[in-house]
Amino acid sequence: MGTELERRGVPLVPGLWSAAALLTHPEEVGRVHQDYLAAGATMITTCSYQATPLMYRTMDPPPKDPQAAIISSVYVAKEAIEKFEKGEREPELEGERERASVSASACDPVRVSGSVKKSKYEGESVNASASA
Numbered sequence: 001m002g003t004e005l006e007r008r009g010v011p012l013v014p015g016l017w018s019a020a021a022l023l024t025h026p027e028e029v030g031r032v033h034q035d036y037l038a039a040g041a042t043m044i045t046t047c048s049y050q051a052t053p054l055m056y057r058t059m060d061p062p063p064k065d066p067q068a069a070i071i072s073s074v075y076v077a078k079e080a081i082e083k084f085e086k087g088e089r090e091p092e093l094e095g096e097r098e099r100a101s102v103s104a105s106a107c108d109p110v111r112v113s114g115s116v117k118k119s120k121y122e123g124e125s126v127n128a129s130a131s132a
Helices: 002-007 018-024 026-038 066-085
Strands: 043-045 111-113 119-121 124-126
Touching: 002 018, 002 026, 018 026, 018 066, 026 043, 026 066, 043 066
Parallel strands: 043 111
Antiparallel strands: 119 124
16 A cells, blocks of 8 residues: 555655555545455555554644544545445546446455554543444
8 A cells, every 4th residue: 555655646654654644645545445446456454554643643743633544544445445336436646547447246345454553542542443
């Protein structure tokens, strides 16, 4: 995910890597998910590796609600699956080639895999999981 986001011009934040894109470029994270699905992926990751409230505090400026950013990783992935299955894929940025849509009937179920960590931050714990 990080390499593909970087190739598309999305800046990665040291320490957070691609998890910063959940805040700065969530649409592009979704497009990468859709492109992976079009390439035949049956499992996508949530782009949440390194996403913890503590790590998000290293951003300048830090997000107001790091927990929401972490949880949004699941929703971005699930929305990408839904758009892909409905044939609502968006082309890559910068006029790059569009890929053919695949109908939902031709797709196997897609699994979402996440790395949402449990962490203590200002007295609250963060714990999230989901499947699609």
